[in-house]
Amino acid sequence: ETGVTQSPTHLIKTRGQQVTLRCSSQSGHNTVSWYQQALGQGPQFIFQYYREEENGRGNFPPRFSGLQFPNYSSELNVNALELDDSALYLCASSYTGSGANVLTFGAGSRLTVL
Amino acid sequence: LAKTTQPISMDSYEGQEVNITCSHNNIATNDYITWYQQFPSQGPRFIIQGYKTKVTNEVASLFIPADRKSSTLSLPRVSLSDTAVYYCLVGDITGSARQLTFGSGTQLTVLP
Numbered sequence: 001e002t003g004v005t006q007s008p009t010h011l012i013k014t015r016g017q018q019v020t021l022r023c024s025s026q027s028g029h030n031t032v033s034w035y036q037q038a039l040g041q042g043p044q045f046i047f048q049y050y051r052e053e054e055n056g057r058g059n060f061p062p063r064f065s066g067l068q069f070p071n072y073s074s075e076l077n078v079n080a081l082e083l084d085d086s087a088l089y090l091c092a093s094s095y096t097g098s099g100a101n102v103l104t105f106g107a108g109s110r111l112t113v114l
Numbered sequence: 115l116a117k118t119t120q121p122i123s124m125d126s127y128e129g130q131e132v133n134i135t136c137s138h139n140n141i142a143t144n145d146y147i148t149w150y151q152q153f154p155s156q157g158p159r160f161i162i163q164g165y166k167t168k169v170t171n172e173v174a175s176l177f178i179p180a181d182r183k184s185s186t187l188s189l190p191r192v193s194l195s196d197t198a199v200y201y202c203l204v205g206d207i208t209g210s211a212r213q214l215t216f217g218s219g220t221q222l223t224v225l226p
Contacts (some may be wrong), residue, residue: 033214042201043216044216054156102163
């Protein structure tokens with residue numbers, strides 16, 4: 001059973017650029033969610049995808065967008081990068097069933113915006 | 115949107131029992147309470163999950179009172195490797211969407 005893998009592990013961008021982060025879900029999982037974790041803070045929920053549709057979103061602007069593919073892998077896209085977007089971006093997969101939220105996280109992609 | 119509150123930090127000694135409490139006043143009827151552990155530069159790792167009363171697994175226990183407005187994670191006989199940040203997660207369904215809220219996290223430091 002493979003876990004959640006994220007790529008790239010580290011990347012540096014400049015203000016105004018766009019970035020795409022990728023995530024492969026754990027085998028058997030059908031839901032993926034993304035989180036932003038600033039240094040010293042808890043993960044902040046960005047959005048969740050189930051059956052290739054967004055079914056939950058946190059307080060993030062529209063320049064944060066995502067996709068879920070038929071194989072349940074996912075992308076997080078951030079446009080017009082700002083300095084405050086520098087953070088660890090975490091992907092988590094889960095199986096949507098009775099409402100239990102058991103998430104399996106990847107190791108994250110650390111984004112630095114200069 | 116369910117908000118959660120945890121102590122910012124706790125210190126303990128090896129071999130002691132540690133209890134970390136999370137407050138979540140707006141928990142939804144059908145939602146579970148889940149605790150995660152996070153080491154530096156890693157993603158959070160699932161510890162335990164419960165809905166009400168008490169749940170126990172091989173690493174921890176979770177106590178949830180009848181009103182479900184709080185929960186307590188209990189770690190028996192901690193070791194140095196338990197030094198980490200612990201998060202309380204409460205699932206919140208708003209309309210047809212689902213928002214998942216992590217607490218602020220509790221930095222547990224286990225001392226020799």
